[in-house]
Amino acid sequence: MLESGQGTADVQLIGAESQPEPRREPRVDLRLARLHLRTGVHGLARAELESLVGWGELDEESLIDLAEARWRTGDLEGAGDAARAFLATGREAVLGLVIAAEAIAAAGRPGEARRLAGQALERAGDSLDGLFAGMPRSGIWPHDPSDPGEHVGPLLGESAGAAASGRAAETAASAETATAVSSGDDDLGLWEGHPQDLRPLPVPPDAAAELEAARDLLTAGDIDRAAVRLAVVLRVSPVLAPAVLDVLPPDAGPALELVRGDAFRLLGHDGDAQRAYASALAGVTADMSARESVAPESSYQRPEDGPPEEGGDPPNHPSDSPE
Numbered sequence: 001m002l003e004s005g006q007g008t009a010d011v012q013l014i015g016a017e018s019q020p021e022p023r024r025e026p027r028v029d030l031r032l033a034r035l036h037l038r039t040g041v042h043g044l045a046r047a048e049l050e051s052l053v054g055w056g057e058l059d060e061e062s063l064i065d066l067a068e069a070r071w072r073t074g075d076l077e078g079a080g081d082a083a084r085a086f087l088a089t090g091r092e093a094v095l096g097l098v099i100a101a102e103a104i105a106a107a108g109r110p111g112e113a114r115r116l117a118g119q120a121l122e123r124a125g126d127s128l129d130g131l132f133a134g135m136p137r138s139g140i141w142p143h144d145p146s147d148p149g150e151h152v153g154p155l156l157g158e159s160a161g162a163a164a165s166g167r168a169a170e171t172a173a174s175a176e177t178a179t180a181v182s183s184g185d186d187d188l189g190l191w192e193g194h195p196q197d198l199r200p201l202p203v204p205p206d207a208a209a210e211l212e213a214a215r216d217l218l219t220a221g222d223i224d225r226a227a228v229r230l231a232v233v234l235r236v237s238p239v240l241a242p243a244v245l246d247v248l249p250p251d252a253g254p255a256l257e258l259v260r261g262d263a264f265r266l267l268g269h270d271g272d273a274q275r276a277y278a279s280a281l282a283g284v285t286a287d288m289s290a291r292e293s294v295a296p297e298s299s300y301q302r303p304e305d306g307p308p309e310e311g312g313d314p315p316n317h318p319s320d321s322p323e
Helices: 004-018 026-038 042-054 060-072 076-088 094-106 110-124 158-181 207-220 223-236 238-247 254-266 270-293
Strands: none
Touching (some): 042 238, 223 238, 254 270
8 A cells, every 4th residue: 555645746747747748839830920020020020930940840831931031130141042942832922032132132143133123023013112111122123113203393493304304314215225235134234233232241240159259248347349249149140039138137237228128129028128228228317417416526726825925915815814
């Protein structure tokens, strides 16, 4: 016969082993990631999609969501890989063509990028501003014909405006003639001759190395440089936001509180982010008040009493005069 204590332990052990492990729901996780992507929480959406990739639970149809999340968080190369993988499945999406064209243009292949841009414009049928939504675009895209530009009439007068319009028409006709006689498919177009687009892109920082460097700087007490490195980590690799929060000390100061707020915002904790921002602002205000409250020291020094001049009276100070 078992003792009561031993029997209770056996029952608890059996109960613990019988509890099922929580199961992941890829469809629910994917819906949540798409919701975050559509509402502008791009860092959190990317973290969720990258987790699905790591678990092998991201389907081919969702590759376009991964491409968009990477693109909007600054990883153009990774976004291009996901967009090309999506297009390789035979599916079509204007956003996939746009991201693939941007990635190929950044890799230095303007001819191929221009062909993809042409397919995107043909399928879109109207302006692509809604897809870019403020994202920078390379020189492979032509001027948007729906943009009326600046009207020169009210600025220069009607006669000057008409003359300027005529010169613009002549310039456009000359440009069309020059384009018609140009040879070669890989020649730069009229809107592609920007020197800034031909410069090679710098190598992106190593987020993990920057995180370790920031940790060392915090240990050494160099708060400002640590804050800059942690801010770079969040912008280069938003998925490291939890690691950044683990590194930050409790009483961080205004600079690190600002970094804490950015990390919370990437994770979707807007309340904690707002509290961190308020703490950073309060710290800056307190520092300014402390500096203003310190009065400057007076530079006046009472001169020493010297010997009286010949035939003169000794120096008289206000404190020496009788009441």
